[in-house]
Amino acid sequence: MKAIVCTKYGPPEVLQLKEVEKPTPKNNQVLIKIFATAVTASDCIVRGFRLPIWHPMGLMMGLALGFKKPRQPILGIVFAGEVDARGKDVKLFKTGDQVFGWDLFPAFGTYAEYKCMPENGMLAIKPTNLNYDEAAAIPYGGLLALYFLKKGNIQRGQKTLIYGASGANGTSAVQLARHFGANVTGVCSTANMELVKSLGADSVIDYTQEDFTNSGELYDLIFDAVGKRKSPNLQYKRALRPNGRYISVDDGSPKLHCKDLIFLKELAETGKIKPVIDRRYPLEQMAEAHRYVDTGHKKGNVIITVGT
Numbered sequence: 001m002k003a004i005v006c007t008k009y010g011p012p013e014v015l016q017l018k019e020v021e022k023p024t025p026k027n028n029q030v031l032i033k034i035f036a037t038a039v040t041a042s043d044c045i046v047r048g049f050r051l052p053i054w055h056p057m058g059l060m061m062g063l064a065l066g067f068k069k070p071r072q073p074i075l076g077i078v079f080a081g082e083v084d085a086r087g088k089d090v091k092l093f094k095t096g097d098q099v100f101g102w103d104l105f106p107a108f109g110t111y112a113e114y115k116c117m118p119e120n121g122m123l124a125i126k127p128t129n130l131n132y133d134e135a136a137a138i139p140y141g142g143l144l145a146l147y148f149l150k151k152g153n154i155q156r157g158q159k160t161l162i163y164g165a166s167g168a169n170g171t172s173a174v175q176l177a178r179h180f181g182a183n184v185t186g187v188c189s190t191a192n193m194e195l196v197k198s199l200g201a202d203s204v205i206d207y208t209q210e211d212f213t214n215s216g217e218l219y220d221l222i223f224d225a226v227g228k229r230k231s232p233n234l235q236y237k238r239a240l241r242p243n244g245r246y247i248s249v250d251d252g253s254p255k256l257h258c259k260d261l262i263f264l265k266e267l268a269e270t271g272k273i274k275p276v277i278d279r280r281y282p283l284e285q286m287a288e289a290h291r292y293v294d295t296g297h298k299k300g301n302v303i304i305t306v307g308t
């Protein structure tokens with residue numbers, strides 16, 4: 001099968017199209033024929049891993065992923081596709097089921113035509129109203145935003161600010177916060193204001209024109225969906241109500257649950273959340289897709305179409 005192999009850590013050019021052996025499912029696994037995957041911010045962090053091993057994060061990542069090159073050389077964590085075959089003990093899925101999901105760190109392997117997953121992994125029937133490209137745009141931002149908004153204990157009627165409302169996390173967070181009944185302010189750059197409004201934000205602040213922490217508005221919940229590496233040093237405390245909470249996408253590793261993936265599927269099917277796709281690239285142009293995501297300014301998701 002065709003796959004994109006990460007030959008070593010480094011710039012996008014380390015990603016190369018190769019013929020590799022098609023995997024065979026174990027007794028408890030399904031073999032998925034992948035039709036779409038996405039290039040996520042996390043994929044780019046792994047590919048470009050450059051932290052020295054004396055750095056605590058560098059040591060941790062090196063131990064988990066491999067020091068010179070990734071032990072699992074096919075990167076990619078989200079996918080949408082079809083069950084192509086199954087192991088003899090599989091009960092939850094049948095051949096031909098249209099599925100979508102996320103393979104838990106550090107398995108990866110979605111930059112390929114086929115991938116095996118345990119039937120009880122982060123895998124669900126895809127939303128019936130979405131095509132494969134659209135379905136692949138749901139799990140990453142959706143699961144992360146859901147995890148962090150729940151961690152922030154989002155409540156109906158709360159004044160909530162999503163910082164970085166136009167990325168994969170941000171576009172999902174705006175829609176989910178609206179679904180939970182919050183009053184949502186999105187912060188993004190000028191070019192993305194219309195997009196963020198169209199996702200249901202009650203108001204939008206252009207961070208190139210205005211620092212929201214100086215406006216005098218106070219919030220019950222502030223979610224930094226961009227992460228500290230890219231966000232300016234937010235003086236967020238002065239924009240919080242007395243019992244307000246600040247959460248950041250960098251605050252620890254999320255615990256993801258399959259029931260949340262099913263919850264997102266149901267929200268997609270009822271039109272409560274919509275996939276946001278910036279660009280599509282064929283598998284062969286993976287390096288180019290990574291180059292674009294490396295800019296840190298994608299809108300929602302960058303989708304890779306596979307084997308169609």
Ligand SMILES: NC(=O)c1ccc[n+]([C@@H]2O[C@H](COP(=O)([O-])OP(=O)(O)OC[C@H]3O[C@@H](n4cnc5c(N)ncnc54)[C@H](OP(=O)(O)O)[C@@H]3O)[C@@H](O)[C@H]2O)c1
Nearest residue numbers: 041164166167168169189226227249252253254296297298
């Ligand atoms: N904690 C964890 O376990 C975990 C897991 C996965 C991911 N993450 C983190 O989640 C973060 C976000 O992921 P993502 O996929 O949503 O990223 P993304 O899609 O690449 O985010 C891009 C968005 O960020 C916005 N942005 C860039 N610089 C900004 C700034 N200075 N101020 C405001 N907005 C800015 C851009 O908007 P403009 O173009 O308008 O500037 C763009 O729309 C990553 O940093 C990743 O490391 C954490």
